Amino acid sequence: MNGDPSSPDLHCHEDPNFLYEDDEEMAEVNVVVNQNEIELEEAHLHSLIDQEIAFGFRRVEDLVIDDWVQEARLQAITWVQTRTRALGFHPRTAYLAITYFDRFISLQAIPEKKRAAFVRVISVACLLLAAKMEEMNRPPLSQYTIQFQGGSIKKMELLVLVVLKWEMNLITPFAFLDNFIAKLCQESPPGLKSGIEQRLLSIMTEIHLMHHRPSAIAAAATLMAVDQNLAQEALEAKITSIPELYFLEIEAVYSYYTIMQVP
Template sequence: MSSFSKSESRIAMENLLCDEVWLSSPGTPDLSHESEHYIWKGYGYADLFYTTKEDSEQALVICLKKELSYMPEAGYLDYLQSKNLVFARFRAVQWLIKTCTWLNLSIGTVFNAVNYLDRFLSMSQCHGWKHWMMELLSVACLSIAAKFNETSLPSLDELQMEDLEHCFQPSTIQQMELMVLQALKWRLGSTTSYSYIELITSNYICDINYNLHKELINQVNRTLVKAILDFELVPYPPSVVAVSALWCSLEELVPSSYNAHLTKILKLINQDHEDDIMECRRIMKAWLVHPFYNMKVSEQCSHYYPPSPVTVLLTDRIDMINDCQVDLSVFKMPLAGSNVFKLDRESSGNRKRKKVLRMDCNATEGHDADQQLQQTSIQAGPEAA
């Protein structure tokens, strides 16, 4: 039995979500009134698959070697800024965090989902992202991450129960999942900043008491979740972000001995990243002074998505919207062929005032083939080493 039970690390998100405020519009909910109901199902360091220190050290070496191959494409930060997608990404990540918390999914699931979203966005050649596109991508990434990480899966309807303005038909989400999987080449075992915390703390921070060790992991997890919200940290390798979070947490929790721990940890990281670690630490320290430092993207609210050419209706004013055609080729991924799939909009009593899309539908010559594709369920796919 592990010394750190899963229940003991479930508080990793509570303090973060207490202070989170949705910044997109006056109509969005304030999480501070609901945070007391949120519980995070995280994992303690001893819940690893590795039974010996040697195995754990080898796993750390493997993570360091492969982390760059799971990062977004070069120039991703410039793409976000040039396409006015900084706030769009912020809100998508915020939704992923809240939904994972509400559904009691593991903390690793949200980190993987954000990784899939960033990698997909960095490969997209789309010049005009719309609100429904980002929401569909977010749902698809979370669904894939849950399938990869969780033993008990939420339904696609459950994934869409909170804070989305559009409701998508399961077949549409599944086709979006397939597009994401193909873009990522089915490489889902991402190395994220969260991947390092258990490996490092279990091997290199062993001389502090149980309660302090537990609090350290929780503190680092909270810092890392803030980090995935901050677009400025996107270009840095996961190991750099993880070590920076550990540095800040050790400095706060064990000020008398953090230098000794830090010296051991820094030896694990390529010395070429020393400046990057210092810069990441500077950004994280700024959060302590200005809690909403990484939410400065709210200044870009006026640029949040180009105007959509579709008609928006409220579900509490209609009972059912007929099937419409949604052209997924608008995502402009480097894949052959065009994808046109159905988008269904339904209303329900517990989804008051949720917006749905009504889009003009035109028959296409490939309609029969598309219908056949819609009936295909996405199964667990192969993952490249």
């Protein structure tokens, strides 16, 4: 066949100069694509900050949380984390559920005689709502709990939605992680992100999530993955060396960082 001039030549006879020019063009395309990706990431970060500020996350120094609320939160956190693991949900779903819980409990008065039962139903409802926001595959209600009838859970879901004014797309520290890891971590070994996510879950018991900026909490957890023994000056130096992180409140980041240092 190769010796027959009438047979079509199916081999690709490439001009080296053409390949070189094509490589140059592809390199230029890659530069443009990379630049666009960077700009999109920065735009996304600024959008998150705008949402965070607009929502009004703020630290309340003299906040006093009633003993019953603290106990209720611990019960809710324990139950939500247990069910989240059992159902194979992402850690951010648990964090969002407790964010709903904190906001609801701070806005809605609960009769003293009904607190114990209410807390359990609220926990289920908040996890259900968080799963609807975060999870692609959601199990039937029966896998969440067998303690309550489905009707009571659905009524509580609706109450939570009404009290929270249907504002369910709340910013959590998880939204910042990819950006912060890229900026603050020189290396990204296997398990880095999952370790940071577990630190975020651990801080839930220490703070009321609605009174603290998610960006500062995310930065603290990310820096803990970099170095677990940073002094405040060293932590500040790492943050200020990255101009794009100008919006972070250094004292707040360091406060959460020290909380995460406790075993």
